[in-house]
Amino acid sequence: MNQQLMDLWKKQMEEGTQAWVRLMSQAPGAAGAPAVDPQAFWKPFMDQGIGAWSKLMSQGPASPDLVNQWKQFLDQWIAAWSRVLEQTMGTEAFAQVLGRQLDASLNAAGPAKKAADQQIEASLASLGMASRAQVIGVAQHIAQLEEKIEGLEDRLDAVLERLDRIVGAGQGPAR
């Protein structure tokens, strides 16, 4: 019986989320689109759910299975919402909105970052300390030096290897 009730929940959940996707995909004010009433959409789903739970509760003494059922219900609820969100976010319309948001944040962040950088540079200069750009420059020089030293090491290794080969060839096969 419990399983049947859970299956009922699951079915309701699936239908509910699919309807939600349809609801989300309808552009507001689209020509010919009927007015959507979210309450009307959710009500049968909630009524049936509440009915199922009251039936379950009236069947006898409360069992710890209820706790498991509740966890399963929450898992399915989250999974259903996850699918809804994934379907919504996997659309070009969402990607476009995301891109616009990012552009807007860059429009705000760009000048703010530039102003903050200039302010920090000026503050450090007035204190006679190295600027951020100078510290980064030093770090880059160190990395370049490391690269050069490693390049020399590689060449030295190659020369030593070649020498070994020449010496080996000169000695000939052991008798």
Next chain:
Amino acid sequence: MKDEQFTMTLEAPRLSPAMLARWQEEVTRNFLRMKHLAEMVLNPKEPEVGPTPREVIYKKNKSRVYRYASKRTVRTPLLFVPNLGISRPYIFDLMHRGSFIEYMTGQGFDFYLVDWGVFGPEDNGLDVEEVVTRLLPRLARKALQSSGAREMSVLGYCMGAPLSASFVATHPDFPVKNYINMAGPIDFSHVGMFGLWLDPRFFDVDRYVDTMGSIPADMVKAGFKLLKPTMDLSTNLNLWWNLWNPDYVTGFNALNKWANEYQPFPGEFFRQWVKEFYQQNRLVRGELRLGGQAVDLGRITCPVLAIGAKEDNIAPPACVRPFIDAVASTDREYVELPGGHISLIAGRGASVHCWPKVASWLAQRS
């Protein structure tokens, strides 16, 4: 009449002894949940991660190569190339009995891990080209020298797969015995939501990099959280559900530490990665050029295994599988295992499905 009066009492619901025992268990679990929650909130402990002994065999700028020694019952050592940026590589050695590296060394593989390191603004000039043609070849060579072996197997995970595959394809002088692509995107036309969000119609990577310099960790975090917005909810629900279990809490703490430790990307790396891989899909089309050389995956001829994760939404199986068709190996295999991008390699499911598959496939060919 008198007796009848005394028997008129309210009847409590009858519970069977079995049900009573289960209720008692539930109550005990709730007490334990409260106790562990209080410990987590009032006395949080830094989880211990990376339990497998290791040594640094080489370091260059921020990057390191670690050696995890084994009894070396398998002749060919393994070089593991993970993603650059995004997250730290200790997920592969998260905790005792929950570590891919511990498992592989236990199976007799000498294990070499590339740790790209945490990049700062001074590394913003580092790009994919430099990583594939200069940095990775050096790290791989040092690992090979340290092992004393003639050949190495290479395993690329996530972004580490296209990077290491490009390296293997352009460095035929490096002796690769076997190659494994684990959840590594190759055909970016099937890369899912990230592919859509990073589409050039919606995302101007040049403007982003030019403005920000590097890609901050918070931005990386926002992208990954957005990919699965209900993840935090289900993680916390599962935590509450299993909070009575101290082993679960230990595992959760370690994983949670890793999952919230996002890493920044060097700006130029991100630019090239997004443009040439996500937006132009050059690798699988054979149009990628690095260091003046065409990257032709068809030059990979060693035995190849590609592993996709069924529920991976970062590198869906459809973008991993084409690797098998792109290489020229005669010994090639594709498997699709249960799990998501992370649970493919970390966690209980990984220890049952992925780790044994990798170890047995390699052992037969090493």
